[in-house]
Amino acid sequence: MKDIRTLTEGAILAAVFAILLLVTAYVPLVGMITLWALPLPFVIYVLRRGLKAGFMLVAVACFLAFLVGGLPSVPAALVFGSAGLIVGELYRREQPGLTVLVGAGLTYTVNMLLVFLGLVFLLGENPMQMAVDLTREQIEFAESAFDMPTESVAQMNEMLNQLGYLAPLMIVGAGVFCALITLWISRLVLRRLGHEVNGLPPFREWQFPKSFLWYYLIVLILAMGGFEQGTTMYAIVWNLFPLLEIILAVQGFAFIFFFCHHRGISKAVPILLVISAIIMSPLLFIIRILGIIDLGFDLRKRVISQKK
Numbered sequence: 668m669k670d671i672r673t674l675t676e677g678a679i680l681a682a683v684f685a686i687l688l689l690v691t692a693y694v695p696l697v698g699m700i701t702l703w704a705l706p707l708p709f710v711i712y713v714l715r716r717g718l719k720a721g722f723m724l725v726a727v728a729c730f731l732a733f734l735v736g737g738l739p740s741v742p743a744a745l746v747f748g749s750a751g752l753i754v755g756e757l758y759r760r761e762q763p764g765l766t767v768l769v770g771a772g773l774t775y776t777v778n779m780l781l782v783f784l785g786l787v788f789l790l791g792e793n794p795m796q797m798a799v800d801l802t803r804e805q806i807e808f809a810e811s812a813f814d815m816p817t818e819s820v821a822q823m824n825e826m827l828n829q830l831g832y833l834a835p836l837m838i839v840g841a842g843v844f845c846a847l848i849t850l851w852i853s854r855l856v857l858r859r860l861g862h863e864v865n866g867l868p869p870f871r872e873w874q875f876p877k878s879f880l881w882y883y884l885i886v887l888i889l890a891m892g893g894f895e896q897g898t899t900m901y902a903i904v905w906n907l908f909p910l911l912e913i914i915l916a917v918q919g920f921a922f923i924f925f926f927c928h929h930r931g932i933s934k935a936v937p938i939l940l941v942i943s944a945i946i947m948s949p950l951l952f953i954i955r956i957l958g959i960i961d962l963g964f965d966l967r968k969r970v971i972s973q974k975k
Contacts (some may be wrong), residue, residue: 673716677724680708684724685731688743692736703848705743709751710853714759714862721752742785746778750845754853764867768846775849776842783838836906871924875914880962883911912955916944919958922966929970 687705691698709728713721725748732744753774757767850867857864886907889900923937944951960966 673720676716677712677720680712681724681727681731684708684728685735688732688740689735692740703852705747706751706754706849707853707856709748710755710758711860713752713755714857718752718756721755725749725752742782746782749778750774750849754849758864761865764865767865768850768867771846771849772843775845776839779838779842836910839910870921871928873917873921875918875962877962879911879914880959883915886911915955915958916951918961919954922957922961925967926970
């Protein structure tokens with residue numbers, strides 16, 4: 668009887684996935700919303716029935732994806748299906764919200780990297796470089812048609828040169844973004860279905876391991892070495908450096924929220940600081956320094972001890 672219920676539920680969720688994929692593929696505006704719901708059937712099924720049943724659902728989803736959109740739709744089933752498996756299993760094991768976020772983020776990142784490498788293999792060229800070359804052609808056309816200043820064109824070309832090396836960083840960023848959306852939607856739906864799962868802790872409690880501080884210092888020293896543009900080390904350094912800067916900025920923002928919470932300061936203050944820092948680079952630099960100090964000297968303990 669239990670096996671019948673498991674199969675029935677799996678069939679229903681597979682049909683739900685097929686409908687969501689159909690809408691995503693063929694209804695442009697609505698598809699932008701249903702795209703984010705694609706991992707949900709897998710999250711629900713694994714949470715209720717376990718990882719083994721989840722793998723069977725992924726296999727069925729891949730077959731349905733092939734029927735719905737042909738071979739190009741199969742990677743979508745694999746990407747969102749595997750992310751749903753990880754999220755559902757971590758929820759089933761009652762893991763903390765941050766652990767679920769890391770697991771989902773890594774899964775999306777690895778999947779996107781595999782898709783990217785697959786495109787490189789099929790096209791015989793880096794898709795990012797193709798986009799950069801196309802943009803450069805548009806800039807050259809605009810320069811000749813509208814008599815753009817030489818300095819502006821040079822700055823845009825320099826930005827494009829850097830962009831060509833940032834594919835890994837963009838993939839990581841996209842992976843984390845997709846993970847956040849998946850966790851947000853999953854928790855909303857699972858709570859409606861009667862499942863209590865661990866959410867992300869308040870932003871003020873976010874704290875990265877101290878090892879990130881050492882990673883940042885090492886990469887900073889490497890960046891000062893001035894590797895030649897186009898080399899492997901140049902690409903590695905200039906992908907890791909902005910990623911670590913973002914992490915330290917998040918650490919700084921989290922400390923500001925933590926400090927304001929413990930001092931009873933209105934939430935509007937840290938929110939305004941975040942908005943101001945995004946607009947003003949010097950302020951963002953200061954907040955990054957604050958994140959470094961918080962990691963290195965554990966400012967939060969000092970705030971708590973002072974309050975006592």
